[in-house]
Amino acid sequence: MAFSNFFENLKRFPLIFRESLIRHDKPVTDRARSQSVFSNIFLHIHSTRVHRYALKPTFTFGLGVMAAASFFILLVTGVWLMIYYKPSVVEAYGSIKDIQNIVPGGQFMRDVHRWATNIMIVSVMLHMSRVFYTAAYKRTRSFNWVLGVCLFVLTLLLSFTGYLLPWDQLAYWAIIIGSNIAASPVELTDALGITHIFDVGGLTKTLILGSENIGQEALIRFYWIHCIVLPLLLILVLSPHLWRVRKDGGLARPDNLTEKDLEGTPVDANAETVFKNAPEKTYNLMCLVKGKTPAVGRGPEQTVSSWPNLLVAEVAVFMLTLAIVCVYAFALDAPLKEIANPSVPENPAKAPWYFLGIQELVSYSAFMGGVGIPTLALIGLIFIPYLDREEQVLGRWFDNATGKKVAWHSVFFSIITCVGMLAFLVKFGWLRNWFPQIPQIVITVINPGTVLLGAVVLWSFFIMAKHDSTRMGAISIYTCFLVMFLILTYFSVYHRGPNWDFYWLKSQWPMH
Amino acid sequence: MNTANDDTINRRDFFTLSTYTAAISALFVSILGLLKFPMPGLFPEVSSAFKIGKPEDFPVGSTKVYQDKNVLVSRDAEGLYAVSLVCTHLGCIVSTTEKGFKCPCHGSVFDGVGSVIAGPAPKGLNWLDISRLPTGKLIVDTSKTVDTGTKMTV
Numbered sequence: 001m002a003f004s005n006f007f008e009n010l011k012r013f014p015l016i017f018r019e020s021l022i023r024h025d026k027p028v029t030d031r032a033r034s035q036s037v038f039s040n041i042f043l044h045i046h047s048t049r050v051h052r053y054a055l056k057p058t059f060t061f062g063l064g065v066m067a068a069a070s071f072f073i074l075l076v077t078g079v080w081l082m083i084y085y086k087p088s089v090v091e092a093y094g095s096i097k098d099i100q101n102i103v104p105g106g107q108f109m110r111d112v113h114r115w116a117t118n119i120m121i122v123s124v125m126l127h128m129s130r131v132f133y134t135a136a137y138k139r140t141r142s143f144n145w146v147l148g149v150c151l152f153v154l155t156l157l158l159s160f161t162g163y164l165l166p167w168d169q170l171a172y173w174a175i176i177i178g179s180n181i182a183a184s185p186v187e188l189t190d191a192l193g194i195t196h197i198f199d200v201g202g203l204t205k206t207l208i209l210g211s212e213n214i215g216q217e218a219l220i221r222f223y224w225i226h227c228i229v230l231p232l233l234l235i236l237v238l239s240p241h242l243w244r245v246r247k248d249g250g251l252a253r254p255d256n257l258t259e260k261d262l263e264g265t266p267v268d269a270n271a272e273t274v275f276k277n278a279p280e281k282t283y284n285l286m287c288l289v290k291g292k293t294p295a296v297g298r299g300p301e302q303t304v305s306s307w308p309n310l311l312v313a314e315v316a317v318f319m320l321t322l323a324i325v326c327v328y329a330f331a332l333d334a335p336l337k338e339i340a341n342p343s344v345p346e347n348p349a350k351a352p353w354y355f356l357g358i359q360e361l362v363s364y365s366a367f368m369g370g371v372g373i374p375t376l377a378l379i380g381l382i383f384i385p386y387l388d389r390e391e392q393v394l395g396r397w398f399d400n401a402t403g404k405k406v407a408w409h410s411v412f413f414s415i416i417t418c419v420g421m422l423a424f425l426v427k428f429g430w431l432r433n434w435f436p437q438i439p440q441i442v443i444t445v446i447n448p449g450t451v452l453l454g455a456v457v458l459w460s461f462f463i464m465a466k467h468d469s470t471r472m473g474a475i476s477i478y479t480c481f482l483v484m485f486l487i488l489t490y491f492s493v494y495h496r497g498p499n500w501d502f503y504w505l506k507s508q509w510p511m512h
Numbered sequence: 513m514n515t516a517n518d519d520t521i522n523r524r525d526f527f528t529l530s531t532y533t534a535a536i537s538a539l540f541v542s543i544l545g546l547l548k549f550p551m552p553g554l555f556p557e558v559s560s561a562f563k564i565g566k567p568e569d570f571p572v573g574s575t576k577v578y579q580d581k582n583v584l585v586s587r588d589a590e591g592l593y594a595v596s597l598v599c600t601h602l603g604c605i606v607s608t609t610e611k612g613f614k615c616p617c618h619g620s621v622f623d624g625v626g627s628v629i630a631g632p633a634p635k636g637l638n639w640l641d642i643s644r645l646p647t648g649k650l651i652v653d654t655s656k657t658v659d660t661g662t663k664m665t666v
Contacts, residue, residue, distance in 0.1 A: 176602065180601075180603045190634075211552055213558070343580055344579075345617060362618055363618035363632050366602055429630055433630045440635065499607075499619055499621075500615075500616070500617065500631075501619060
């Protein structure tokens with residue numbers, strides 16, 4: 001008896017094993033589709049049914065999923081690169097060379113890791129802009145916006161600590177500049193004359209570098225931060241970020257949707273009808289509970305089953321992200337400069353493009369550009385949902401015609417002020433050129449960066465008063481920051497040459 | 513029995529408060545401990561001073577750059593002086609030009625004696641201390657700065 005059972009079980013093993021693994025039917029019925037989502041720990045960050053508006057491609061453009069997808073690609077390639085990378089001042093550069101020239105597929109792996117960073121940064125910024133312009137930070141979602149800002153900062157820090165690791169010229173001088181920016185509160189404490197008692201800048205610098213100078217201690221710290229601390233923190237913050245979207249009832253959407261809003265989204269014929277009880281009922285989480293659901297007898301809900309509609313959309317965005325990164329990596333190799341040389345910085349020494357806007361600000365004042373203005377901008381971002389609490393329609397780009405108008409006006413305003421300021425700066429210089437003896441604290445407080453910041457703040461107060469709306473104020477300040485960031489980035493990528501001087505074209509750079 | 517007036521604290525509140533105090537101070541101290549851990553306790557004893565030879569090696573009007581130390585030593589009619597080539601803005605190494613020095617990273621410009629003319633540098637390039645050993649050789653100490661214009665008469 002036992003023997004026949006044994007052989008019978010052995011014969012049926014594949015079937016029994018499958019049933020023990022996936023404890024429901026194939027997802028061909030509404031019920032099994034719902035079960036596929038809610039009984040799987042990874043899939044249940046989705047609700048079992050998703051609103052049709054959330055699947056509208058021109059609403060989200062899949063940007064959040066793209067950011068998550070690029071993070072996933074970075075995790076996998078990063079873990080693989082760790083096999084060969086050696087976090088030692090002597091061996092780091094050589095190990096990157098080995099990855100590129102000896103390891104099979106190593107160059108491609110490194111390229112994918114490097115370019116996926118670009119995709120992640122761009123998609124995180126665009127995703128944040130989407131959430132902002134569709135007012136999706138309002139009502140119960142305020143704190144999730146704060147989590148998003150944290151994720152943005154973590155993304156930038158991950159990128160920064162990442163490009164320090166190859167120990168090439170870019171890495172070495174980026175550490176020098178980065179650690180001295182961390183030490184730049186000295187400008188303030190010096191002006192107050194308290195540096196010898198309370199040297200907060202110097203303390204931070206020592207903590208980051210693990211020594212007075214840049215060397216092995218600094219490299220191993222950045223390696224530790226890049227590979228362990230920041231990824232863990234990012235996952236820790238990303239989890240509630242996604243969870244809260246689900247708990248807040250999916251993506252933000254207008255309260256009154258028209259048929260036109262839902263054009264081009266999948267339809268579930270069952271959901272069009274009024275909810276019925278079993279056996280015709282459609283399945284959401286509540287329907288899986290025995291008995292009558294609260295939705296029975298109510299009007300139609302514009303939802304479709306998450307499996308397959310949402311999952312197909314997500315996988316499609318993931319594949320698109322992977323495809324972009326692969327094509328990019330195939331066409332263009334990740335940059336690697338010469339090995340670090342402590343006596344000769346590159347000329348010009350430029351950070352990757354997404355930090356060049358900040359590098360331009362830093363070239364006005366180390367403390368204001370590197371610490372002051374970025375901190376103020378982050379505080380401003382965090383405060384947006386708490387200062388703008390107007391009740392309004394959610395989930396529509398720029399809200400309405402007024403929102404669009406304010407955004408356009410702000411684009412023009414920031415182009416005029418920012419380009420004007422840069423032209424003035426290039427043509428006439430700044431305070432130090434006119435009054436060489438001027439105390440540093442004056443330049444720290446009054447420099448092109450702070451003047452632009454002041455102009456933007458005044459402009460958004462003006463817009464807020466004109467339209468009597470905090471939301472319009474928020475749209476104007478966000479738009480100005482975005483446009484000025486783009487202009488400063490463009491300016492320092494294309495028009496800054498050797499010695500950080502202005503050039504119209506790269507071909508005009510002096511040979512040296 | 514329960515005669516406590518407003519000025520006294522009852523037993524339950526006392527224990528609640530002391531438990532909170534203990535918990536918060538334990539948390540605070542452990543965070544301090546975690547922050548203290550990565551703070552380096554010992555710095556490698558790298559000598560910041562280096563020999564530059566005898567005064568005779570520097571005829572009036574001559575300039576020598578010590579590339580690996582990032583120091584420039586020069587002599588004019590008034591004497592010998594050493595200027596650090598580390599930019600006071602964010603630590604890049606300035607390059608020498610006909611008129612003075614320029615920083616490649618953020619565009620600070622310094623004149624011939626290292627004072628800022630333009631750009632974001634908060635102060636001029638540091639002038640370094642030169643001293644004479646009993647043997648007559650000169651040493652420059654990169655950790656000791658002196659006032660701009662301090663020259664060693666030789």
